[in-house]
Amino acid sequence: MYQCCIFDLDGTIINTLHSLKKTVNETIKQFGYGPIDEYHVRYFVGDGYKKLVERTLVYCGDTELTHYEEALTVYDEMFKKYCLYQMEPYAGMPEFLKMLKEKGIRIAVVTNKAHDRAVECVETVYGPGFFDKITGEGKGMKCKPDPEGALKTAEEFHVEPSECLYFGDTNTDMKTGINAGMDTVGVLWGFRDREELEAFKPKYIISHPDEIRSLFNETNENSPASVGER
Structure with a gap:
C-alpha cells in the first residue's frame, strides 16, 4: 500500500x-x-x-x-x-485528503509557488497543520520538474519513492513524479488537458478524487485494475 x-x-x-x-x-x-x-x-x-x-x-x-x-x-x-483571491478547494479533495489522513497516509505539498505564499494558500483552505509538510519555491529546493522536493519529502517521512503517489495537473508535475521514481497521478480538474498528461504516461489519470480511493482500501494491494484507466 x-x-x-x-x-x-x-x-x-x-x-x-x-x-x-x-x-x-x-x-x-x-x-x-x-x-x-x-x-x-x-x-x-x-x-x-x-x-x-x-x-x-x-x-x-x-x-x-x-x-x-x-x-x-x-x-x-x-x-x-x-494570492487568496477567489480560491477554493476542488470538489472531493477535502474529503479525499481527510480519508488519507484517517488511514495513516502521510500527505504533503510540493509546489513551484513561492514558499510563504504556498503555506498561506494551503493553510487558509485546509487549516494549519493539516498537511504533514509543505514545500514551496525559495526553501533551497530546486524547482520542479527536478525531483528534489519530492524526494526530500519521502526521505523525511522515511518512505521509499515506490511507496509514494505524486499528484499533479501539468506536464511539469508528470515529469516530477517520473524523475522521482514515484507512481504519478494526472488530475483532469486542473489547468491542462488529458492529452498533455497522457503524453507522459502517468500511472493513473483521474477526473475526480473518488476515482482513486480504492487504492487505499485495506483489501487492495496497489492493484490498478479499476482505477483511472488511461
Missing part, C-alpha cells in the same frame, strides 16, 4: 486560477499591457512565478523582456495582495 501522497498545489488541491489571473493582470497593467484571459494563464503557470512573468510579457509584446526585472518585483507585491 502507498504510504505517502505528494500533491502539486495550483490546479491540483486548490483552484487558484482566479488569484493567478488577478495577480498577473494587475502586474502587467503597470506596464500598459493586458489583460490576459484565463486560457493563457492556464498555460503560462506551472514552472514558477518567474516563468509566468516571462511568458506573460513575451505574449504581451515585450519580446526583449525590457520590463522583466521590474515586473518580478511588481508581481511579488501584487501576489501578497491577491
